[in-house]
Structure formats: C-alpha cells, structure tokens
Amino acid sequence: MSAVVRDGVEDLEIGLLLEALFRRYHYDFRSYARASIKRRLVQARDQLGFSSISALQDSLLHEPTTLSRLLGYLTVQVSEMFRDPSYFRALREKVLPHLRTYPSLKVWVAGCSHGEELYSLAILFREEGLEERTIFYATDINPAALQAAEAGVYPLDQVKKFTANHQKSGGRSSLSDYYTADYGRAIFDKSLRSRVVFSDHSLVTDAVFGEMHLISCRNVLIYFDRALQDRAIGLLRDSLARKGFLGLGSKESLRFSAHAAAFLEFSREDKIYQRQDA
Amino acid sequence: MTDASTGAIAIGGSAGAVQALLRLLPTLSADFPAPILIVVHVPPDRENALVPLFQGKCRIAVKEAEDKEPTTPGVAYFAPSDYHLLVEADGTLSLSSDELVNHSRPSIDVLFEAAADAFGGALTSIVLTGANHDGAQGLKAVAGAGGVALVQDPAGAYAAAMPTAAVEACPEARVMSLDAIAAYLAGLEAA
Numbered sequence: 001m002s003a004v005v006r007d008g009v010e011d012l013e014i015g016l017l018l019e020a021l022f023r024r025y026h027y028d029f030r031s032y033a034r035a036s037i038k039r040r041l042v043q044a045r046d047q048l049g050f051s052s053i054s055a056l057q058d059s060l061l062h063e064p065t066t067l068s069r070l071l072g073y074l075t076v077q078v079s080e081m082f083r084d085p086s087y088f089r090a091l092r093e094k095v096l097p098h099l100r101t102y103p104s105l106k107v108w109v110a111g112c113s114h115g116e117e118l119y120s121l122a123i124l125f126r127e128e129g130l131e132e133r134t135i136f137y138a139t140d141i142n143p144a145a146l147q148a149a150e151a152g153v154y155p156l157d158q159v160k161k162f163t164a165n166h167q168k169s170g171g172r173s174s175l176s177d178y179y180t181a182d183y184g185r186a187i188f189d190k191s192l193r194s195r196v197v198f199s200d201h202s203l204v205t206d207a208v209f210g211e212m213h214l215i216s217c218r219n220v221l222i223y224f225d226r227a228l229q230d231r232a233i234g235l236l237r238d239s240l241a242r243k244g245f246l247g248l249g250s251k252e253s254l255r256f257s258a259h260a261a262a263f264l265e266f267s268r269e270d271k272i273y274q275r276q277d278a
Numbered sequence: 279m280t281d282a283s284t285g286a287i288a289i290g291g292s293a294g295a296v297q298a299l300l301r302l303l304p305t306l307s308a309d310f311p312a313p314i315l316i317v318v319h320v321p322p323d324r325e326n327a328l329v330p331l332f333q334g335k336c337r338i339a340v341k342e343a344e345d346k347e348p349t350t351p352g353v354a355y356f357a358p359s360d361y362h363l364l365v366e367a368d369g370t371l372s373l374s375s376d377e378l379v380n381h382s383r384p385s386i387d388v389l390f391e392a393a394a395d396a397f398g399g400a401l402t403s404i405v406l407t408g409a410n411h412d413g414a415q416g417l418k419a420v421a422g423a424g425g426v427a428l429v430q431d432p433a434g435a436y437a438a439a440m441p442t443a444a445v446e447a448c449p450e451a452r453v454m455s456l457d458a459i460a461a462y463l464a465g466l467e468a469a
Contacts, residue, residue, distance in 0.1 A: 223374065251345055251361055
C-alpha cells in the first residue's frame with residue numbers, strides 16, 4: 001500500500017515540474033503521453049543525481065544550466081538515416097513523381113532531432129534531381145538537437161545500418177559519397193544542408209509553418225496525448241499546400257484523429273497522407 | 279474499456295517465448311476478464327508475424343497494439359517490433375521509439391514499469407523464458423506496486439537466464455510451471 005501512496009506523490013511532483021517548466025521556460029510537455037514522460041523524468045532524476053523530482057524542479061527553477069540538461073532527456077529522440085526504408089522507397093516512387101510537377105518545393109522535417117531524417121531526404125531529393133528546386137525546413141524544440149542536426153556528424157558504427165537502409169530504400173548512389181570518415185565519426189557533406197533552414201519550432205505552442213509540399217513528422221505524434229495530437233495534426237494540415245503530402249511514423253495513424261477527413265490515405269502501408277480540400 | 283479496477287495481465291519473454299505463449303494463450307476463454315499486454319523480443323527488421331500466428335489458435339482476440347488505443351478485457355495486445363509498449367493510467371496504450379532498454383525495443387521492463395504504475399495491485403505480470411535479463415527490474419516494480427509477480431520455472435524454460443534474473447531481482451515472485459501459470463489464469467476467469 002505504501003508503494004501506491006508513494007507513486008501518487010511522484011505523479012503530483014511530475015505534474016508540478018511540467019507546470020514549472022512551462023511557466024518558467026515556455027516548454028510545454030504537459031500534454032505529452034504521461035507514461036513515457038514519467039519514464040524519462042525518472043531517468044533524468046536518477047542520472048542527474050537528484051533525490052526526487054521535486055529536487056530536480058528546484059534546480060530547474062534556479063539553475064539555468066539544468067534546463068538544457070533536462071531537455072536532453074525530455075526530447076531524446078533516437079533515429080537512423082532512412083529509418084523504415086519502405087517509407088523512403090514510397091516517397092521516391094509514389095510521392096516524388098507528383099512533386100516533380102512543381103517548379104519550386106518546400107519540405108518540412110518537423111521534430112528533426114539530430115537530423116538523420118533531414119539528411120536522408122536531402123540525399124533522396126539530390127538523387128532524384130529535385131534538390132535544386134527545394135527548400136528544406138528542419139525544426140525542433142531542443143536547441144542542442146538543432147545544433148547536432150546542423151553539424152551532421154554521426155558515430156561511424158551507425159553508418160553500416162544507415163547504408164543498408166539507404167540501399168533498401170532504392171538509393172541510386174552510395175551513401176559513402178556523402179560523408180567523410182574521421183576518428184570514428186561520419187561527417188556529412190555540408191552541401192547537403194546548403195538548402196536547409198534550421199529553426200526552433202514547437203508543434204505544441206507555435207503556429208502554422210506555411211505552404212509545404214511535403215511534411216515528414218515521424219515518431220513525434222506518438223509522444224503526445226490524444227488532444228495534443230489533434231492540435232498538432234491540425235497545424236500540420238494548415239501548413240500543407242493544397243494536395244501536399246504528410247508522412248508519419250510506421251505506427252502512427254490519422255485514423256483516430258478529428259482531422260482524418262482532411263486527408264486522403266495516399267499510401268496506407270507507408271503512412272503517407274495527402275491533404276484533400278472539400 | 280479497462281482501468282485500474284478491471285486490472286491487466288502483462289507478459290514478457292524472449293527466446294522460446296512464442297512456444298510458451300502457444301501453451302498459455304489458447305487456454306484462455308473468449309471472455310477472459312482482463313486485457314493481456316505482451317512483449318516478445320523479435321528481430322526489429324522482421325514484421326510482426328506473431329499476431330497472425332496466434333489469431334488462428336486463440337479464443338481471445340489477438341492484435342498488434344496501436345498508439346492511443348483503449349484496451350478491452352479479453353484482448354491480447356502484442357507490442358509491435360521496434361517500438362516500446364506502455365500503458366497509461368486510463369488504460370489506453372502508448373507506443374514509443376525511445377532508445378533501446380536492455381538492448382531491446384520493445385523492452386519488457388518498459389511495459390512492466392508503466393503497467394505497474396497504471397494498474398498497481400490489479401496487475402499480474404509474468405516473466406517467461408528468455409536468454410537475457412529484460413523484465414527483471416520491471417517485475418520488481420510490479421511487486422513493489424502491489425501487483426502479482428509470476429515467473430516461469432527456469433528449470434522447465436527453454437532459456438533460463440530471463441526467469442532466473444527475474445527471481446533474483448524480485449524474490450517475492452512465485453515460480454511456476456507453464457501449466458500452473460495457465461491454471462492461475464483460468465482461476466482469474468472463474469473469479
């Protein structure tokens with residue numbers, strides 16, 4: 001019984017910390033799916049050496065450096081280049097033929113984290129001859145993640161997986177054309193980000209990001225609760241050009257969303273949707 | 279809908295767990311009184327072949343867990359490959375693509391810890407056969423929250439490492455043969 005009571009206190013502490021984080025720094029995790037956020041906060045508490053979530057909150061309010069350390073836990077996103085190769089194959093074979101008909105293109109990677117997906121798309125668009133007419137927007141709420149994305153440096157031991165994924169996605173070139181290896185790191189060619197705008201943006205608290213032809217927002221919405229998912233999906237819809245495309249994670253769906261009717265299931269198994277207007 | 283009053287069953291296993299589950303799940307009747315949440319380690323690149331395998335052999339409904347899906351008694355939910363499966367306090371499921379835990383995604387610890395939080399004393403967690411230590415810390419959390427902790431007898435398990443680690447981390451767990459676990463679950467139906 002005591003364990004249950006203790007858990008109740010911890011849930012209260014988590015609610016208070018998230019409120020403090022929002023009111024002090026305007027980072028809003030209050031409507032994130034709670035089980036996952038709790039796991040991350042408990043991990044942050046233990047690894048940063050605090051005795052309780054309340055102690056972590058105290059430091060968060062009074063020590064400016066605690067914010068960035070905590071954000072590293074709350075926004076931790078592990079990804080890989082060309083993750084779910086079939087998604088990129090579907091973009092290449094089904095979506096790009098549509099995008100090719102436009103003289104200029106805007107592509108948004110929403111929640112870009114360390115940039116793996118961004119570089120994957122830049123390489124895909126270069127292979128398909130569309131890079132020159134495209135502007136990519138890469139956004140995240142975590143400044144440290146954006147810096148990492150802008151750097152484009154990944155551990156070399158991950159590159160084997162990236163390379164296999166790229167091949168499975170129908171890659172027309174060798175991934176090794178795009179990076180140089182150096183002391184265990186793969187440094188991706190800076191020309192890949194010559195057409196990229198990196199920006200701080202929150203799907204929770206910020207506004208529409210306009211007239212995109214393709215938005216890739218994968219494994220971001222699963223961290224939101226249902227109400228916040230609906231807000232974010234509405235924002236994504238309003239950020240799409242007419243007949244623009246939205247790509248979600250392999251286990252994400254618009255099926256339960258209030259905005260389901262605003263989208264066509266363009267490629268159901270690849271979770272690619274197309275905006276449709278009545 | 280499920281909540282803390284109807285409770286839940288959470289099951290985790292690795293090497294040999296599919297065979298063990300084939301002994302357990304087909305014994306359950308269609309009106310089994312709680313949802314069953316299952317993590318089995320499978321290679322991340324293999325699409326989830328578990329659901330079709332069990333669908334044909336079980337009276338309970340079997341499906342892959344979906345994000346934000348409400349749980350229902352009498353349904354078994356398998357974690358999709360390459361995603362963690364969690365459950366919220368209101369009984370809805372959550373998926374996450376957070377980093378691997380115990381070199382695994384899905385991880386049994388992640389499911390058990392979330393389920394312990396959501397269901398407390400109304401949770402029964404079962405660690406089956408497996409060749410690593412995932413599930414041990416989660417089972418400890420289940421028992422700590424007042425839930426029932428069951429472990430497949432390592433002596434009869436295809437791989438003993440996982441149930442052995444679970445008993446070491448959670449000494450209050452009851453060690454049972456697969457038949458005894460099946461009988462325990464049947465007892466929940468009668469209650």
